[in-house]
Amino acid sequence: MKALSPARLVDRALHGPDLATLHVAVDGGVPKFLPGQFVALGFLDDGRATVRPYSIASAPGGDAYELYVRRVEGGAVTPRLFAAPIGSELVVGRPKGRFIEPTGGRLVLIATGTGIAPFVSITRAHAQADDPRPIVILHGARHVGDLTYDAWLRAQIGAGRPWRYLPVVSRPDGSGWAGRTGYVQQHLAEIGPTHDDVFMICGARVMVDDVAERLRTMGVDPAKIHTEAWG
Numbered sequence: 001m002k003a004l005s006p007a008r009l010v011d012r013a014l015h016g017p018d019l020a021t022l023h024v025a026v027d028g029g030v031p032k033f034l035p036g037q038f039v040a041l042g043f044l045d046d047g048r049a050t051v052r053p054y055s056i057a058s059a060p061g062g063d064a065y066e067l068y069v070r071r072v073e074g075g076a077v078t079p080r081l082f083a084a085p086i087g088s089e090l091v092v093g094r095p096k097g098r099f100i101e102p103t104g105g106r107l108v109l110i111a112t113g114t115g116i117a118p119f120v121s122i123t124r125a126h127a128q129a130d131d132p133r134p135i136v137i138l139h140g141a142r143h144v145g146d147l148t149y150d151a152w153l154r155a156q157i158g159a160g161r162p163w164r165y166l167p168v169v170s171r172p173d174g175s176g177w178a179g180r181t182g183y184v185q186q187h188l189a190e191i192g193p194t195h196d197d198v199f200m201i202c203g204a205r206v207m208v209d210d211v212a213e214r215l216r217t218m219g220v221d222p223a224k225i226h227t228e229a230w231g
């Protein structure tokens with residue numbers, strides 16, 4: 001397939017049985033991309049490609065893409081991405097997508113699960129550029145251990161970035177978690193939306209549609225709500 005380039009799995013860090021960050025190097029180097037974009041990634045078997053879109057979690061300029069992937073039982077691609085030995089050959093498409101940082105005032109990023117991936121790319125790019133734009137990150141995860149970028153975000157804020165980070169855990173299950181519980185939808189008021197804010201929402205379609213609807217009900221201009229829904 002012409003649109004796909006040979007690539008290689010160079011690293012996989014497991015954050016639980018079904019959650020991993022993957023590092024994927026591309027033959028000829030990682031092309032230019034905008035934070036928020038995604039790539040098609042998968043396998044070539046006897047000339048036949050099986051690929052799925054994955055948001056890029058790394059900032060532009062690295063040696064490999066970082067992707068943040070949940071394993072879907074019975075899926076065509078994710079079980080293989082979790083089982084493939086390091087060094088395995090993959091195929092990857094060119095970066096695509098229009099889910100990129102909108103201009104405006106404060107940037108409010110709302111995600112569940114691996115939907116935080118494009119926001120990790122965006123915030124990493126902000127950190128690299130020492131960008132003064134205020135950002136709010138509202139991230140919902142099932143378990144405390146699924147807040148993969150929690151330590152990095154907290155460290156950035158500790159270092160003085162003008163960001164607010166609002167993690168939410170739906171199943172704290174005796175983990176000792178003393179933070180927000182439930183679903184991101186229950187914590188939108190804490191953002192304290194102002195009319196300068198622009199919103200990006202990413203994750204499962206039911207959550208994305210519900211959050212967008214609630215924001216509109218709270219008086220947010222629909223033109224300032226940008227969404228990317230998976231599945």
Ligand SMILES: Cc1cc2nc3c(=O)[nH]c(=O)nc-3n(C[C@H](O)[C@H](O)[C@H](O)COP(=O)(O)OP(=O)(O)OC[C@H]3O[C@@H](n4cnc5c(N)ncnc54)[C@H](O)[C@@H]3O)c2cc1C
Binds near residue numbers: 067073074114231
């Ligand atoms: C623009 C875009 C960006 C994406 N970025 C990411 C990302 O950064 N990280 C990531 O993990 N995923 C991401 N996805 C989802 C990803 O593309 C695949 O859909 C997912 O990894 C499942 O692929 P699969 O081949 O393993 O399963 P498939 O063979 O596609 O699906 C197997 C079965 O599982 C169902 N299914 C698919 N996904 C899920 C799910 N999440 N939960 C439960 N059932 C499911 C399908 O409907 C099907 O019945 C993104 C999707 C889009 C559209």
